[in-house]
Amino acid sequence: MTVQTTPVADKVADVAAGESPEDLVARLARDGRAAQRVLARLSEAQKAEALRAAAAALRTAEPAILEANARDVAAGEAKGLTGSMLDRLRLDSDRLAGIADAVEQVASLPDPVGQVIDEVERPNGLRLSRVRIPIGLIGIIYESRPNVTADAAALCLRSGNAVLLRGGSEALHSNRAIQAAFATGLESVGIPAAAIQLVPTQDRAVVGAMLTAAGLIDMIVPRGGKSLVARVQADARVPVLAHLDGICHTYIHAAADPEMARQVALNAKMRRTGICGAMETLLLDTQFPEAETVVAGLLDAGCELRGDARAQALDPRILPASGEDWDTEYLDAVLSVAVVDGLDAALDHIAAHSSHHTDAIVTGDDAAAERFLNEVDSAIVMVNASSQFADGGEFGLGAEIGIATGRLHARGPVALEGLTTYKWQVRGSGQTRP
Amino acid sequence: MTVQTTPVADKVADVAAGESPEDLVARLARDGRAAQRVLARLSEAQKAEALRAAAAALRTAEPAILEANARDVAAGEAKGLTGSMLDRLRLDSDRLAGIADAVEQVASLPDPVGQVIDEVERPNGLRLSRVRIPIGLIGIIYESRPNVTADAAALCLRSGNAVLLRGGSEALHSNRAIQAAFATGLESVGIPAAAIQLVPTQDRAVVGAMLTAAGLIDMIVPRGGKSLVARVQADARVPVLAHLDGICHTYIHAAADPEMARQVALNAKMRRTGICGAMETLLLDTQFPEAETVVAGLLDAGCELRGDARAQALDPRILPASGEDWDTEYLDAVLSVAVVDGLDAALDHIAAHSSHHTDAIVTGDDAAAERFLNEVDSAIVMVNASSQFADGGEFGLGAEIGIATGRLHARGPVALEGLTTYKWQVRGSGQTRP
Incomplete structure (x- = not known):
């Protein structure tokens, strides 16, 4: 590639002498x-x-x-x-x-x-x-x-x-x-x-x-x-729009369709491991009958799994998880896996360890889905979908300035609307307050 | 009034020994x-x-x-x-x-x-x-x-x-x-x-x-x-919902109805002088023909007026304003008054001195009203109404937790909606991201 020197008017203001x-x-x-x-x-x-x-x-x-x-x-x-x-x-x-x-x-x-x-x-x-x-x-x-x-x-x-x-x-x-x-x-x-x-x-x-x-x-x-x-x-003393971590969970509920669970978990982790919407912890319900298949799909795709004792029993290739693993954003082909006793245990694990970015459930049970949507306190909550959809483009916003996990102003993928605020306009005809 | 001693279960947690x-x-x-x-x-x-x-x-x-x-x-x-x-x-x-x-x-x-x-x-x-x-x-x-x-x-x-x-x-x-x-x-x-x-x-x-x-x-x-x-x-490092000052302006435009101007200005200042929505600066257009009447109405009601040179010429009772007066929230029966050369000068004065709480214009000119509504950068902007309406109850919000002049999240009178945020709920049927 040939690069030519072309003058560009420098629009960058310089630092003035002695300017702090x-x-x-x-x-x-x-x-x-x-x-x-x-x-x-x-x-x-x-x-x-x-x-x-x-x-x-x-x-x-x-x-x-x-x-x-x-x-x-x-x-x-x-x-x-x-x-x-x-x-x-x-x-x-x-x-x-x-x-x-x-x-x-x-x-x-x-x-x-x-x-x-x-x-x-x-x-x-x-x-x-x-x-x-x-x-x-x-x-x-x-x-x-x-x-x-x-x-x-x-x-x-x-x-x-x-x-x-x-x-x-x-x-x-x-x-x-x-x-x-x-x-x-x-x-x-x-x-x-x-x-x-x-x-x-x-x-x-x-x-x-x-x-x-x-x-x-x-x-x-x-x-x-x-x-x-x-x-x-x-x-910062100025408001900040950001997310620090994307410790995203996918919970495979007892009533999950096994093939959907396998595909969603695989995509949520392995499509791109380095993005903030990638799954970092997989929660498997004790009553979900095909946990071995989901786990094997991830291992076969080259993902390292770190599990609690019950998860390790699912496949000999699963390494032991340490306490830190539940709070780690790997951004890599590494995943922590826990076996949980039902929806409430999953909600408790997520409440304790989520970074409030994106958390998902896979289930065929509408009541469980609605409880998950309502009770998980994250910027994005999903049912039967890969957490990798956590993206302004995928949400139809056209582009994003970032993804926010703060509680005020804009949350989740932030695009143009999140770069606005509002004012009250009041139109009267001479009203005075009694 | 007789006061009886009635035991109330104390619901206030005590400070634990040695607790910071x-x-x-x-x-x-x-x-x-x-x-x-x-x-x-x-x-x-x-x-x-x-x-x-x-x-x-x-x-x-x-x-x-x-x-x-x-x-x-x-x-x-x-x-x-x-x-x-x-x-x-x-x-x-x-x-x-x-x-x-x-x-x-x-x-x-x-x-x-x-x-x-x-x-x-x-x-x-x-x-x-x-x-x-x-x-x-x-x-x-x-x-x-x-x-x-x-x-x-x-x-x-x-x-x-x-x-x-x-x-x-x-x-x-x-x-x-x-x-x-x-x-x-x-x-x-x-x-x-x-x-x-x-x-x-x-x-x-x-x-x-x-x-x-x-x-x-x-x-x-x-x-x-x-x-x-x-x-x-x-x-604070936690987000704060508040306003520091209510330096509210009322601008009497050239095309203001004189009687409406007199009544709105009087109400905006004198209905209750101690509330944050009370007018603190009155801007009179040089082309507004009845400035003396508006000013006299305020003086006659017992308000102290502090004016620039052109305002002082309107009534001998007007005291001279100092530079500080334009940035002072009196919360009292005191008002600063300036004469301005048209809408642009009024907008400039407000941009320089407003606390972005509530600012108002009185005018019969729709184009001037719309420019004021769009260009004044305050939480509440009003046309032909007393700034004392800046209140959650008057806005139909039922009650208010406060009035906010920050730029993010909720602005102006903040009630129940301003005490909420949102989450994204995503409902799928097994979608994985390509």
Whole structure:
């Protein structure tokens, strides 16, 4: 592949002399919030046009973006990054086209802003409406995948939010080039470049300043591994949309169809082991007659099983589980397996060990299914389906900014609606309160 | 009034020997969360029955509650509390009947739990529903009003939440007696008393432990003055539902009906000056022809006005405003007044100084009204109505746990729906993800 040097106007604001991390974040936030007031007034069609302009600018800037990416990859190789880290970092013409296509697809998603959630007329004639509005300024803190720069910016922009991006140092040049192209596209349709800003320094103190910028940044979305999410959740004073763990359970009830149980369990674990919706613990009811078949299907597919004593009795290949296994997200071809005495025992195990991401039951008993749906306290609860469906695309949301396991605001796969909030609009004719 | 000594089973768990504030909060939270799992399974009718039982228990316990309250009032008098503080603290037979009636009224409000927000069937046959569920364990931190003990508990219980109450030391005995009666009522219908718990110590470190109990307490609602709310917002790692200030604006547009403008402004300021929805700044358009009348109406009603130079020219009684006045919530018969050059200048003033609680425009121009409704970024925006309508009861919500100016989750007056969140329920027939 030949990479040409193409100048791109650098849209990344520099750090001013003597500027503290807090001052830098405050300045970027003020600029972003001013740009957001412009975004909040745009129509659905104007925002779609802006995203198509950004996609076109990303395509036009291909040489500059690939050159910047090549610098990051070379630096990563010199630093000894692992093969999988380099793969996440690396862009080529196809991947960049995919990024631009994804931005264009977001343009075609319905705009939640302006939707009326509900409305009512009071006896005194006041008309009340709750109307969806953008959240404001979203901070995105992410690691080495440069596609997040464009993906997150597109979702924020579609929903009328400005975005402040802080990517990983490995992808610094790639992120700068992508952000510059995106901002150029926005400017071409009259939107301030500050609608999408990139933190211009890798000083880690800036992350701390973002996390505590209550009133300046309205929500933080961390995108990356568990240590990043844990740090963000521990230090943030700004609301965080995230999940830390995906310790997902599948419970095979006594009345499960055996072949469905085998297939759902196999898919929930082995389709892709590294995603947050992958099953990490299998619960087998003592009364389910074909537990050996389900277990054998997983073992035969190359999954390591770690079981309690009763599970180990099902197959000699099952290793003993330690206490930690019930609270471990393997993200690998490893699974903990417990045998439980009925639905209540399964519910108790899940209440004690679930990370409240996605938990599933396989059963032919409607009453058991409804109890499971109602009593399992997770963001997503499923009956007779693979937990790997826990995904914004599979839920029909078009794209997702992340999956959230917090209890407030948006939960489960979060897409455009989760990037909005609401205001009350009250229309009167001179009413005064008695 | 004769007060009799009546024994009430003390439902307040004591502090264990050597127990740290963190350990105490963790223990109470675990007990509360266990009780909440019971609440989450109750039907609408069962929760209504529980609230009626709690109201009956409050009435039965009148002698004990009034005796406890008399002790608090006597201690408050000895401590030299102000008259208004003593008045907030004091209960009598009528006030207690009002508290019990309010609990019963909450029983008749529709239960949001179980409501289906939306549902969809995916092409692969998966059926997805978003269903309202309780948030979990709500922490209420409040000052001297003992009625909050019952009001907040009732709203939390109606929406399936357990509650951990931490009241002010002035009302300690009153709160214990009310909580004991409420819990006795719950137990009489088979609900664990731990659904409503009161922190058994006034150690201020317990407040700090509550504010940082992420994962144990799901949301904190502070009820009290600005210093309490500010401390809670500054120190909390748990999500907080609150408003700090109600710096509410009313903008009299050029096309306002003069008599409507006069009446709305007068009501917005003077109906009750101490509530968060009271107007604190009046913006008068230079093109509004009867500004003198509006201003005179307020002055004649006994309101102190502090104006910019152009406002001062309207009436010699108007004092000069300092820079601070535009950011001050008086909660008194004092008002800042500015003259602005048109809608855009009004929007700029509000963007710079509003606390995002409630802002209003008076105008006969529909286009100006719609711009104001869309562009003012506050939880509540009003046209041609007094900002004093910013209230859960006036909004038809039946009651309110508070008014929130944060951007996420619930905003404006928050009642039962704001005490819920949702989960995704997914019903399949054996689907696996390709």
